[in-house]
Amino acid sequence: MPKLTVDGKEVEVPGGTNLIEAARKAGVEVPHYCYHPGLSIAGQCRLCMVDLEKAPRPTIACNTTATEGMVVLTETDRVRETRKSIMEFHLINHPLDCPVCDQAGECWLQIYYMKHGLYDPRMTDEKVHKPKAVPLGPHVMLDAERCILCSRCVRFCDEITATGELGIFERGDHSEIGLFPGRALDNPYSGNVVDICPVGALTDRDFRFQVRVWYLDSAKSVCPGCARGCNIDVHVNRRRPHHAEGRRVARLKPRFNEAVNRWWLCDAGRYGFTFVDDQDRLLVPTRREGETVSDATWDDAIVALAATFRRSPPDEIGIIASPKMANEDLFALRRLLDNLALRRVAFRVPPRVAGDQDNFLIRADKNPNSLGAELVGLGGDSRAVLEAARARRLRCLVIFGHDLLASEWPEAEVREALGAVETVIFVGSNAHATSAAAHWVLPAAAWVERDGTYTNFEGRVQRFRPAVEPLGQALAEWEIVGRLLAALGVDSTATRPEHWFRQLVAAVPAFAGLSYQALGDGGRLLPGAVRA
């Protein structure tokens, strides 16, 4: 563990640490473009120059290993001058089209020019022009003029996805990032190149021109797209709603978690949030009688449901919970089951098309909380519940979220089952064929509209936080179940998801010792979990 000083601050770092990371540990930010902790060292941008005591000239921090007794100086006159010159080089051919550039506001050319540049430009020649607004693939747009050739995107495709789509072609000031002619940047992780692009060269085709980044608010969350539970930030547009025609979730960005997804996020997860602001969101409780659908109040709905539950023998009530529900929802449901002694409960519904999986982030199980549902004790495969319904042994069936008619089960059998139940209750965020077949439809909040936790496939319990208000009258499932419990006379003091989490921790040994505080931002492994 070499000890060194950075700008007078002593710091001890693991052997092999480079000077950018060593300085960071000492609380000093060394400006850089091409360096990225998740990629190999390129040493290309030259911006991270620092002075080393006894060295004849500044050296790049990214490619210099910290050694015992090293004295690093990041703010000498010589370093400042060097940075300024390098900024001038980087910007020689830059089109300065910030007013129409989607990166503006989160662009490291802007940030570093203000911090380390501030020179009077001396460039009088015509700038070199390059292709603009070139779609590289389904998600990424290239502006070659804005590119500073840091090669982060090239290294990402070489080292992380090993797909090698991108390269730097031609040379000198005609060098530009591009694809092999005829190919596309269409690997399952392509959106990450937008995150790591420090400038406006690679922008997100979905997000671009939706809203200026300085109008975005952010909440720490977890991707619900599969059992991995990648850590994300949800960026929402609440301050300029008229800019995006009602679209509140502007984009998802990966949030670093060494134990889960590091800096990355797959495209399926990144762009999988459209359901949140979709036209098919369920906004108010509704009741269907024959072909007539009418709005209802929550109070009416809860009273009616409680009545149905009361008059049905426990054996004639079926519950199909969802592995997309949070641990808190599932435990609230568990409380309901225990109180009413319900036994026809399950949560797994096989998808019609088996999920894809790779050896990086993507998991075949497209649910964020299958392990949580299992540990809370909500049974397994829902086939038996469906069969009970078909056999006319159920008077009431509650379905959370699932579109059973789009599952692997034959559609005719599902229709027969739904038709054989006196009261079908659907609780979910979006309308689909199954919700249309229900007698009661209760709108549930989407994951970005509420607080909760998921348990990923490895047994890591992770928190997600609300980024926007629930649409319409939607409520989180724990609250819907809580209201039903109250209507059934079960004493429940849980008014926040954290209360349910505490009850869960007290009741289910697998979660012993956990608390929201202990989960923090990075989550915690269940005490008994062994990392895969």
Next chain:
Amino acid sequence: MSGAGSISNRPPAAQAGLTDPATTNAATTNPATPTFSAEQLAEVRRLQALYPDARGALLPVLYIAQDTFGWISLEVEEYVAGLFGLSPAHVHEVVTFYTLYFRDRPGRHVISVCHNLSCHLAGAPSIIAHLKRRLGVEVGETTEDGRVTLLSVECLCACEAAPMMQVDDRYEMNLTSAKIDRLLDGLA
């Protein structure tokens, strides 16, 4: 195989030991599915073994490909990429970085006139002007009959004989208009 790497902007010509007679015709057609002969593949493997990282042999192998197929088409880049287990984008990076690989079909002969300092002072501009007039092409173009491609290039290390140019793999030095006319007449 005397240094494939030292060959510069050679025209498509059979080079001893490298061009499979069966593909000689392909030399000017640059087939959609380029393939090296067994002999050439052995040479590729020999070259790859010379470097700690096999991709070090990429430049010489690209020269072999250029000699065989006449120029480096995208199909050739993909074929060569396959020989190295590289992504085609990375072969494309190399081919576009260097000027001595033809990305388009060149003429049967390639004339590269030096336009660097010594040759410039010794009259390269008038040499280039004369060639353009005689061939009826601009620099970078090929005559309509596919006979000659005219290029102007940086220093070829023969300043003592400026102005000079390279015709295929021969140096022609101390150029005059008359000498150029004689040379052009000798090119088939």
